[in-house]
Amino acid sequence: MRLRAVLLSVAIMALAAPGFSQTPLIADLSEHQIQITTGFVGTDVLLFGTVGADSNVVVVVRGPEEQTAVWRKARFAGIWVNDQKVTFERVPSFYAVRSSAPLEEIAAETTRMRHGMGAEFLRLRPAAEEAAEVSDTEVATFRRALIRNKEREGLFATAGDQITFLGGQLFRTRLHFPANVPTGFYDVEVFMLQEGRVVHAQTTPLIVRKAGLGADVFFFAHNYSAVYGVIAVVLAVAAGVIAAFVFRKG
Amino acid sequence: MNIYLPIAEISVNVFLLLGMGGAVGFLSGVFGVGGGFLMTPLLIFIGVSPAVAVATEANQIVASSVSGVLAHWRRGNVDFRMGTVLLAGGTIGSLFGVWLYGFLRGLGQLDLVISLCYVVFLGIVGGLMFLEASRALFRRRRQIDIRRKLHQHYWLHGLPLKMRFRKSKLYISALLPISIGFLVGVLAAIMGVSGGFIMVPAMIYLLGMPTAVVVGTSLFQIIFVTSSVTFLQSAHNQTVDVILALILLTGGVIGAQIGTRAGTRLRGEQLRILLAGLVLAVCGKLLFDLVATPDDLFSIGAEGGQ
Numbered sequence: 266m267r268l269r270a271v272l273l274s275v276a277i278m279a280l281a282a283p284g285f286s287q288t289p290l291i292a293d294l295s296e297h298q299i300q301i302t303t304g305f306v307g308t309d310v311l312l313f314g315t316v317g318a319d320s321n322v323v324v325v326v327r328g329p330e331e332q333t334a335v336w337r338k339a340r341f342a343g344i345w346v347n348d349q350k351v352t353f354e355r356v357p358s359f360y361a362v363r364s365s366a367p368l369e370e371i372a373a374e375t376t377r378m379r380h381g382m383g384a385e386f387l388r389l390r391p392a393a394e395e396a397a398e399v400s401d402t403e404v405a406t407f408r409r410a411l412i413r414n415k416e417r418e419g420l421f422a423t424a425g426d427q428i429t430f431l432g433g434q435l436f437r438t439r440l441h442f443p444a445n446v447p448t449g450f451y452d453v454e455v456f457m458l459q460e461g462r463v464v465h466a467q468t469t470p471l472i473v474r475k476a477g478l479g480a481d482v483f484f485f486a487h488n489y490s491a492v493y494g495v496i497a498v499v500l501a502v503a504a505g506v507i508a509a510f511v512f513r514k515g
Numbered sequence: 516m517n518i519y520l521p522i523a524e525i526s527v528n529v530f531l532l533l534g535m536g537g538a539v540g541f542l543s544g545v546f547g548v549g550g551g552f553l554m555t556p557l558l559i560f561i562g563v564s565p566a567v568a569v570a571t572e573a574n575q576i577v578a579s580s581v582s583g584v585l586a587h588w589r590r591g592n593v594d595f596r597m598g599t600v601l602l603a604g605g606t607i608g609s610l611f612g613v614w615l616y617g618f619l620r621g622l623g624q625l626d627l628v629i630s631l632c633y634v635v636f637l638g639i640v641g642g643l644m645f646l647e648a649s650r651a652l653f654r655r656r657r658q659i660d661i662r663r664k665l666h667q668h669y670w671l672h673g674l675p676l677k678m679r680f681r682k683s684k685l686y687i688s689a690l691l692p693i694s695i696g697f698l699v700g701v702l703a704a705i706m707g708v709s710g711g712f713i714m715v716p717a718m719i720y721l722l723g724m725p726t727a728v729v730v731g732t733s734l735f736q737i738i739f740v741t742s743s744v745t746f747l748q749s750a751h752n753q754t755v756d757v758i759l760a761l762i763l764l765t766g767g768v769i770g771a772q773i774g775t776r777a778g779t780r781l782r783g784e785q786l787r788i789l790l791a792g793l794v795l796a797v798c799g800k801l802l803f804d805l806v807a808t809p810d811d812l813f814s815i816g817a818e819g820g821q
Contacts, residue, residue, distance in 0.1 A: 305519040306526045336623055338812045344631075344805045347623045347814070410813030417811075444519065444526035479521035479758070486522055486753050494749030497574050497757050498742045501764070505581025508768040512582075 289317030290465040292455040297469070299442055300476035307444040310471070312363075313437040314455065317465075321364070321371040321458045322428050322436050323382055328359030328420075328473070329449030332392070335407045335414070351399055351407040352392040358447035360384065360415070361422040363438045365430060373461035380456060380463065384412045384423050419443040448473050522756035523567045529762060531561070536575075536766020543579065543767070544774020546790050551576050551708035552640075554763065556633060556797050565629045566620065567756055569707030570748035574760040576709045576741045579767055580734045587731030594682035594728045597692060598735040601714075604693035605740035608700020613747040616704055620752070623816065627805075632706050634802045640712050641794030648787035683724045683732075691722060696736065703744045709737040 292314030299308055316322055333356040339348035364371060368382055378386045389408050391399060399407075415421035420443070428438040440453075451471040456463045475483050486493045519526045535557055543550035551572050558568035587593055619625040678689045695717045699710035714733045718724045724732070749755045778786075 301519060303519055304517060306517045334623065334816050336814050336816070338809060338814070344627075345809055345812075346627055350623060407813070410811070411815055413811065414813060414815040444517075445524060475521065479519055482521040482757060486749065486755070486757075490750045490753055491746070493753075493757075494746035494755065497745050497749055497755050497760070498577060500757060501574050501577035501745070501760065502581050502738075502742075504761070504764055504768070505578040505583075506585065508578070509582035509585040512768075512772050513586075 290455065290457040290467055291315050292467055292469065294453060294469055294471060297471055299446065299471070299473045301448065301474065301479065302477045303479050305444060307446070308442050310440045310442065311437060312440055312453065315434050316436065316457045318434060319459065321366055323368065323372060323456045323458060324363040324428065324438060325380065325382060325454045326359065326361040326440060327357040327452050328447050330355040331358050332356070333411065335411045351404065352395055353389045353411060354392050356389060356411065357387065358449070359420050359451065360387065361440060363428050363440070365428040365436065371458055371461065376462055380454070384421055418445060420445070442473070446473055448475055520756050520759050522754065523563045523759055525562055527561060532759070532762045533766040536763040537770035540767035540770025541774035542790065544771035545778035545786060550767070552637060552712060553797060555707040556801060565626050566752065566754045569629065569705065570745070570752065570754035571756045571760050572707035573703055573741045573744040573748065574755050574757070575764045575767065577738060577745060578764045579771065580709060580737045580741065582768065584731060584734040584738060587734060592728050592731035593735050594680060594732045595735065597680045597683050597724070598732045600678065600689050600692045601696035601736040602739050604696025605700040605736055606743055608697035609704050609740050609743045609747060612701040612704025613744065613751055615701070617751055629706060630801050630805055632702070634798055634805065636713070637794050637798035641791050641798055644787060644794065645791035648784050648791060652784040682728055685723065687722060695721065700740050703740050709741060711737060
């Protein structure tokens with residue numbers, strides 16, 4: 266049974282292999298999973314591949330979407346207080362763009378808009394219930410603030426290492442994921458462009474997840490909150506008793 | 516060596532955390548204070564979100580007050596009856612505090628309220644400590660003896676529900692310790708402090724308890740209040756980082772032992788002035804952050820990201 270499965274997959278691969286060599290765009294990541302372990306300080310993932318001759322490459326990385334509130338502070342009695350809020354829906358928790366040349370030079374505006382190449386083309390809309398209350402210029406201000414804050418946290422990367430070509434058709438770029446990278450399922454889209462338009466595209470998944478002790482602690486804290494609370498207290502009491510005992514004789 | 520804290524979701528150097536625990540532990544050993552009021556702002560300064568800092572610090576205080584209360588218990592300096600009454604108020608206070616905490620977080624004003632509470636309380640405590648210590652220094656030079664009455668009677672003693680506390684040699688209304696306990700419970704939940712710096716003066720000056728039993732009794736009830744805060748914050752807000760708490764208390768326990776020994780050899784008044792200066796400095800930094808125009812008037816926060 267297993268032998269048959271192996272033979273079958275070998276046969277499929279043999280059939281598919283010539284097809285691969287004719288596809289002008291092939292790209293892959295050095296890793297498809299980022300594990301946030303106890304010693305995690307951020308990591309780099311290498312993206313590499315080949316494209317057809319005279320092409321440009323754009324890479325767009327998107328993390329899981331979430332609702333994000335943007336606050337504007339105002340001064341009350343000399344103190345800065347969160348005053349106005351605009352909630353944006355479906356904000357990618359992580360977003361990075363890489364390109365083999367400046368985006369404006371290699372991609373038409375419609376192309377950039379359609380594929381969300383560049384933070385200004387992200388579809389960030391305020392939540393329906395708030396949309397009526399804020400003017401369009403206000404929304405634009407809050408949008409820019411959202412992007413600016415995300416960039417400051419290192420979660421929106423629109424500049425940085427660009428895509429480099431090795432001998433015309435082979436390309437590579439290093440994608441950086443900081444220590445505060447959100448967990449979840451990521452999409453890494455690779456676009457091959459000719460004359461400002463996308464001619465081929467490929468999407469590669471990337472998973473960011475917590476692993477090891479930290480993952481267990483996080484899972485436990487969120488799924489067994491009450492038990493976690495009890496354990497936290499018991500651990501602290503035990504530590505206190507041990508400390509009192511150890512240092513009594515000293 | 517960096518460690519990724521699973522609940523705080525940031526990567527921090529272990530030795531920095533151990534050092535912070537040690538330094539604050541040292542101070543708490545020297546001065547006999549809980550140290551939460553210094554540790555929580557420090558955690559916020561290094562990038563831990565105020566929500567996690569407050570809840571985790573409550574967890575750490577459980578450990579330090581357990582080891583503290585055992586020492587006082589051996590010397591018979593714990594008024595359990597008074598502690599239990601304080602605790603009744605403290606439990607209600609912590610329930611209310613955790614609810615208030617979640618409510619303020621929903622409004623987006625939690626960070627502001629935490630900072631404001633710190634500025635107000637650190638300002639008052641630091642200021643009073645500074646005055647008191649400098650006056651003591653002054654008095655020692657002049658050798659003036661000031662006599663105080665053993666008990667003063669005013670309207671607080673006319674309240675109903677009177678109870679007898681043998682160990683504290685008091686016959687007072689239970690409403691008093693209950694309301695002090697309540698206030699401390701709310702502070703523990705919102706500020707991540709043991710509230711010792713409020714409770715100890717309140718017990719001495721408002722209740723008129725003998726100084727010998729004050730610290731032990733306050734520690735006794737702090738164990739339960741911070742335990743209940745730890746539990747409630749875990750269950751409601753998932754903001755207690757056990758890993759962070761364990762690292763901090765490892766440093767804290769060692770620091771406190773060194774501090775206790777050092778404290779006996781150092782002179783009290785100058786030290787108290789130093790501590791008052793430190794408290795006022797933290798207060799000043801927090802106040803500055805509230806008043807100074809921020810670099811970016813906008814800030815972001817994930818919503819409903821559970």
